[in-house]
Amino acid sequence: GSSTPSVLVGDGDTEEAEDFTSSSHCTELSRRQNEQRKQGLFCDVTLAFSSGAATGNVQSCEFSAHRSVLAAATDYFTPLLGGQFSESLSGRVEMKEWSAELGPDPETVESVIQYMYTGEIRVSTCNVHEVLELADRFLLLHLKEFCGEFLKKKLSLANCVAVHSLAHMYTLDQLALRAADMIRRNFHKVIQDEEFYTLPFHLVRDWLSDAEITVDAEEVLFEAVVKWVQRNTEQRGRYFEELFRLLRLPQIKPTYLTRVVKNEALVAANEACLRLVSDAVEGHAIRCENLKSADLEFWS
Amino acid sequence: GSSTPSVLVGDGDTEEAEDFTSSSHCTELSRRQNEQRKQGLFCDVTLAFSSGAATGNVQSCEFSAHRSVLAAATDYFTPLLGGQFSESLSGRVEMKEWSAELGPDPETVESVIQYMYTGEIRVSTCNVHEVLELADRFLLLHLKEFCGEFLKKKLSLANCVAVHSLAHMYTLDQLALRAADMIRRNFHKVIQDEEFYTLPFHLVRDWLSDAEITVDAEEVLFEAVVKWVQRNTEQRGRYFEELFRLLRLPQIKPTYLTRVVKNEALVAANEACLRLVSDAVEGHAIRCENLKSADLEFWS
Numbered sequence: 001g002s003s004t005p006s007v008l009v010g011d012g013d014t015e016e017a018e019d020f021t022s023s024s025h026c027t028e029l030s031r032r033q034n035e036q037r038k039q040g041l042f043c044d045v046t047l048a049f050s051s052g053a054a055t056g057n058v059q060s061c062e063f064s065a066h067r068s069v070l071a072a073a074t075d076y077f078t079p080l081l082g083g084q085f086s087e088s089l090s091g092r093v094e095m096k097e098w099s100a101e102l103g104p105d106p107e108t109v110e111s112v113i114q115y116m117y118t119g120e121i122r123v124s125t126c127n128v129h130e131v132l133e134l135a136d137r138f139l140l141l142h143l144k145e146f147c148g149e150f151l152k153k154k155l156s157l158a159n160c161v162a163v164h165s166l167a168h169m170y171t172l173d174q175l176a177l178r179a180a181d182m183i184r185r186n187f188h189k190v191i192q193d194e195e196f197y198t199l200p201f202h203l204v205r206d207w208l209s210d211a212e213i214t215v216d217a218e219e220v221l222f223e224a225v226v227k228w229v230q231r232n233t234e235q236r237g238r239y240f241e242e243l244f245r246l247l248r249l250p251q252i253k254p255t256y257l258t259r260v261v262k263n264e265a266l267v268a269a270n271e272a273c274l275r276l277v278s279d280a281v282e283g284h285a286i287r288c289e290n291l292k293s294a295d296l297e298f299w300s
Numbered sequence: 301g302s303s304t305p306s307v308l309v310g311d312g313d314t315e316e317a318e319d320f321t322s323s324s325h326c327t328e329l330s331r332r333q334n335e336q337r338k339q340g341l342f343c344d345v346t347l348a349f350s351s352g353a354a355t356g357n358v359q360s361c362e363f364s365a366h367r368s369v370l371a372a373a374t375d376y377f378t379p380l381l382g383g384q385f386s387e388s389l390s391g392r393v394e395m396k397e398w399s400a401e402l403g404p405d406p407e408t409v410e411s412v413i414q415y416m417y418t419g420e421i422r423v424s425t426c427n428v429h430e431v432l433e434l435a436d437r438f439l440l441l442h443l444k445e446f447c448g449e450f451l452k453k454k455l456s457l458a459n460c461v462a463v464h465s466l467a468h469m470y471t472l473d474q475l476a477l478r479a480a481d482m483i484r485r486n487f488h489k490v491i492q493d494e495e496f497y498t499l500p501f502h503l504v505r506d507w508l509s510d511a512e513i514t515v516d517a518e519e520v521l522f523e524a525v526v527k528w529v530q531r532n533t534e535q536r537g538r539y540f541e542e543l544f545r546l547l548r549l550p551q552i553k554p555t556y557l558t559r560v561v562k563n564e565a566l567v568a569a570n571e572a573c574l575r576l577v578s579d580a581v582e583g584h585a586i587r588c589e590n591l592k593s594a595d596l597e598f599w600s
Contacts, residue, residue: 017424018450022442025373025419026326032372041382042368044344068342068366072332073325082341119325124317142322150318 033069034117040064045081047113049095051103061106063113073116076139095137104130115143123150129166136170148172155179157186161195165203187213191224197231201239204228208246218251219260226264240266244273249280257281333369334417340364345381347413349395351403361406363413373416376439395437404430415443423450429466436470448472455479457486461495465503487513491524497531501539504528508546518551519560526564540566544573549580557581 036042043064050060070077080093098104108127112134115121121143123131128147135143151163152175164179166172183190187207190196199207207213208221215221225243229236244267249257257277267273336342343364350360370377380393398404408427412434415421421443423431428447435443451463452475464479466472483490487507490496496504507513508521515521525543529536544567549557557577567573 016454017422019420019422020443020446020450022415022419022446025442026330029369029372029417029419030326030329033368036368036372042344042366042371044342066342066366066368068333068336068368069329071342072329072336115322117329119322119329120319122317122319142325143320146320146322150320154316 030118033066034114037065037069037113037117042066044091045070046092047095048092049098049103049106049109051096051098051101061103061109063109065113069117074139076137099133100130104134109134112138112140112143115140123147125154128154129162132166132170144170144172148175151175152178155182157182157189158193159195160186161190161193161199165199168203183207184210184212185214188215188220191215191220196224197228199228201236201243205239205243205246208243218248219253219256222247222252222261226266229266237266241270241272244270245276249276250283252280254281254284257284330418333366334414337365337369337413337417342366344391345370346392347395348392349398349403349406349409351396351398351401361403361409363409365413369417374439376437399433400430404434409434412438412440412443415440423447425454428454429462432466432470444470444472448475451475452478455482457482457489458493459495460486461490461493461499465499468503483507484510484512485514488515488520491515491520496524497528499528501536501543505539505543505546508543518548519553519556522547522552522561526566529566537566541570541572544570544576549576550583552580554581554584557584 043066045065045067047063047065048060049063067077067081071081077093095103105127108130111121111127112131116138121131123146128150132144132147134140135147148167151166151172155163155175155178160179160182164176164183167176167179196204204225208225225240225247228243229240249261252261257280261267262274262277267277343366345365345367347363347365348360349363367377367381371381377393395403405427408430411421411427412431416438421431423446428450432444432447434440435447448467451466451472455463455475455478460479460482464476464483467476467479499507504525508525525540525547528543529540549561552561557580561567562574562577567577
């Protein structure tokens with residue numbers, strides 16, 4: 001080969017050095033590793049997203065990737081791929097237990113994997129709930145935070161129940177507080193919305209226990225409880241009594257208590273509920289008698 | 301699992317979307333992949349740097365890395381690692397033919413590999429020649445350019461020959477021009493420097509052919525040629541005649557030609573060189589005679 005020139009000597013006593021940073025290097029590196037992934041180049045792991053369904057007809061959607069990139073993007077994969085798990089040996093990771101019955105939408109999964117490679121993603125009102133679910137699962141904190149900010153901007157009366165559910169599910173505390181506040185101030189409208197009747201028991205219970213919900217009359221809360229249970233009596237029937245106990249029956253008029261509440265099948269079938277109705281009616285009667293005698297004394 | 305909230309609906313007709321870029325993502329990804337490399341996590345290729353020596357005692361220095369990152373950092377590795385080369389199958393790439401007899405300094409190799417991962421490197425007067433050699437080999441254009449800029453700033457009379465050699469070797473044209481200019485303007489000093497005598501034949505020939513080199517007298521060029529050959533007579537002896545022919549002998553005084561040049565062993569051993577000396581001496585004699593007769597005519 002050619003001869004080497006001697007080592008260059010600087011002018012000073014100390015070694016002269018300069019730090020160089022290639023500004024576009026990391027972005028370009030990420031972009032190119034993402035291209036490799038799409039072409040299946042140098043991939044050493046397969047992510048298989050399937051429904052958590054117990055049925056035999058399991059849908060599965062597969063994505064090739066690089067262990068090195070996934071583990072660099074999030075700590076979720078490091079133990080899974082680096083250790084002695086079966087996933088590490090087989091190079092296949094099964095992703096189960098998703099909120100959607102058939103597992104997450106493949107297009108959304110692809111965009112979240114792309115985010116892990118490039119740090120870039122497009123979040124929309126259509127995909128934000130699944131992006132959030134994936135970001136939460138994969139410990140992508142920045143992305144999760146962004147989804148929270150995105151939802152905060154999109155928060156409206158029409159979606160506050162859905163947004164609150166998401167915020168609650170993924171512990172986005174600030175967003176949950178803001179959505180809850182909107183729900184409280186508009187509870188009479190919220191219970192006219194179908195979304196409310198898709199809520200799980202624990203959230204319906206929390207709302208009925210909330211001292212600050214605003215409604216025109218206690219009657220509408222009774223109707224909401226009945227409607228919520230009737231959406232799926234088989235699953236929700238067992239919660240009826242607990243929810244019914246949260247109603248402030250003394251604030252409901254005796255005529256409504258005796259003609260509507262008492263005759264509702266869910267109440268009629270439940271001893272404890274019937275007793276609560278009787279107690280409330282009795283209370284009304286006694287208060288009424290006291291008022292009358294006070295009235296008589298006044299006019300006497 | 302938990303129930304899914306319904307898809308969120310935007311306020312407008314069109315889907316509302318927002319692009320998110322996690323600003324630190326790519327830098328962080330690169331930093332963590334580099335950490336994995338140092339720990340040997342998920343590595344799938346070994347780079348073995350060895351001397352190109354034909355001796356049995358081959359030194360080898362090995363580095364683990366990720367194919368995906370190397371191929372993303374430079375096109376040098378893509379065909380080597382992605383195709384059906386033996387390197388691709390074995391996961392081992394031999395790096396031979398280096399300017400230094402024992403191969404490049406391991407610390408410098410490590411810093412260039414780190415540059416491929418992170419885009420960051422410290423270049424010093426001590427390592428710049430090897431960084432440049434590695435950057436050139438691995439097609440790291442930005443790094444090569446930076447080395448050129450670094451050397452341009454460090455260019456001085458003390459190192460211009462070494463810098464010119466590097467610039468010439470790695471086709472850093474701008475730097476080569478600037479160093480060449482400094483060499484031309486200071487050629488009488490340059491040939492007092494040991495560095496000049498380490499140059500390969502083709503560069504020494506180029507300099508002696510250069511019409512713009514500045515020296516006090518042609519004699520010093522003769523001495524430089526002799527000194528250059530004597531540094532390694534066995535290898536360089538065969539070039540003596542070609543270099544000697546580049547000297548402008550008519551500009552050397554007759555006394556020096558007859559007493560020094562003619563008696564130099566390298567000249568004495570070479571018929572063609574001796575003839576050139578004789579021709580030059582003859583030329584002097586004839587010119588002298590003409591001058592004398594002109595002189596006589598003048599005074600007559």
